[in-house]
Amino acid sequence: MAKPKILRQLTVEEYTSPTPIVIDLDVTLKKAAELMEEQGLRHLPVVHAGKICGIVSERDVLRGMVREKNLDVKVGKIMTLSPYIVSCETPLEEVALQMSQNKIGSAIVTEGPNELSGIFTTTDALNALVEILRGEVE
Secondary structure, eight states: OOOOOOGGGOBGGGGOEESOOOEETTSBHHHHHHHHHHHTOSEEEEEETTEEEEEEEHHHHHHHHHHHOOTTSBGGGTSBSSOOEEETTSBHHHHHHHHHHTTOSEEEEEEETTEEEEEEEHHHHHHHHHHHHTTOOO
């Protein structure tokens, strides 16, 4: 039987939702909203020319729809320009603390510069907490 990990050794990668769906910054609010609805997502990393350039949340899309009153506005206009980006090897504790302190709903997880690995959300953090509390962490 494997020895349990010391909680401080857990990395964000272990609880990251792998390979998220991404959108280009030229996608319309309407298309982003439809994609989120179809896929059951609340966050979409935004890429352009293969590079991460932002993130758009369900809240961003709703605010954009109200503010712009135009569903053809591009997500590039309403996205968060400086998303929280972490390495796969970043300690889970560090990521959860930053998200909590700064009221961040998700972190983009990378394996290298602009090499998207996944997305870590508050739901993923809660799943990690449940496993930890149940003693299921190995």
